[in-house]
Amino acid sequence: VISVADAANATVSLTAFTITVSNTNDAPVITGTPATTVAEDATYSFIPTVTDVDTGDTGDTQIFSITNKPSWAAFNTTTGALTGTPVQADIGATSGIVISVADAANATVSLTAFTITVSNTNDAPVITGTPATTVAEDAAYSFIPTVSDVDTGDTQIFSITNKPSWATFSTSAGGLTGTPTNVDVGTTSGIVISVADAANATVSLTAFTITVSNTNDAPVISGTPATKAVE
Numbered sequence: 001v002i003s004v005a006d007a008a009n010a011t012v013s014l015t016a017f018t019i020t021v022s023n024t025n026d027a028p029v030i031t032g033t034p035a036t037t038v039a040e041d042a043t044y045s046f047i048p049t050v051t052d053v054d055t056g057d058t059g060d061t062q063i064f065s066i067t068n069k070p071s072w073a074a075f076n077t078t079t080g081a082l083t084g085t086p087v088q089a090d091i092g093a094t095s096g097i098v099i100s101v102a103d104a105a106n107a108t109v110s111l112t113a114f115t116i117t118v119s120n121t122n123d124a125p126v127i128t129g130t131p132a133t134t135v136a137e138d139a140a141y142s143f144i145p146t147v148s149d150v151d152t153g154d155t156q157i158f159s160i161t162n163k164p165s166w167a168t169f170s171t172s173a174g175g176l177t178g179t180p181t182n183v184d185v186g187t188t189s190g191i192v193i194s195v196a197d198a199a200n201a202t203v204s205l206t207a208f209t210i211t212v213s214n215t216n217d218a219p220v221i222s223g224t225p226a227t228k229a230v231e
Contacts, residue, residue, distance in 0.1 A: 025054060025105040028052040028109055029051045032047070034097075034111070036114055036115055038119070040121040041088075042121070044085070048101070050101050063102050065102070067098040072085070072086040080101060082097075088121075124202070125197050126203065127146070129146050136213050137181060137182055139180075141177060154199075155197065161191065161194075163176070163188075164176075164178065166180040166184040174193055176191075182215075186211070186212060187209055187210070189209045191210060
């Protein structure tokens with residue numbers, strides 16, 4: 001009610017009226033500081049925080065979206081969560097990642113674009129191969145394991161436990177070679193070939209046995225017979 005009075009206090013008023021304040025949609029507010037690095041094979045997780053003054057009055061809903069999502073990550077359009085576990089093939093940087101949120105009226109806001117860099121974590125080499133477990137006396141024995149390593153350019157050093165006395169071993173190639181003789185007939189057990197990379201991550205073949213089997217050797221005859229006889 002708006003009223004007016006004159007000097008004699010004669011007062012008149014307008015008819016009472018109502019003023020209604022109508023809602024104007026307010027854009028949501030999105031905040032959060034995503035991690036910009038993650039190690040290979042480690043879990044990455046970021047969930048932004050969103051507030052909206054319209055939520056309490058109108059039940060405003062939000063839908064999240066992302067630009068330049070890393071290939072190794074998953075994105076939740078309901079919560080805005082960016083999660084994943086990168087592997088060796090994902091090493092490198094993904095730039096220009098933008099997480100946005102829109103309300104029911106399509107008012108959209110975004111976090112500042114960010115980058116996630118996947119750093120390398122040393123991977124242990126892989127060693128394979130099936131060494132022969134028997135060799136005949138006087139026959140050549142040779143076994144070289146196969147080694148692979150996803151860390152390109154990584155160097156390897158080989159070692160051996162319980163090397164047969166008749167064999168030689170290469171610490172650069174892992175080759176076990178030799179030719180046993182008769183004195184070597186028998187069994188050498190618990191032979192283990194291992195390989196370590198530059199970061200000293202070590203893997204081994206399963207322990208194995210080499211048995212040297214006997215090969216028949218011709219007898220040796222010697223002596224110097226007399227060439228004259230006395231009557």
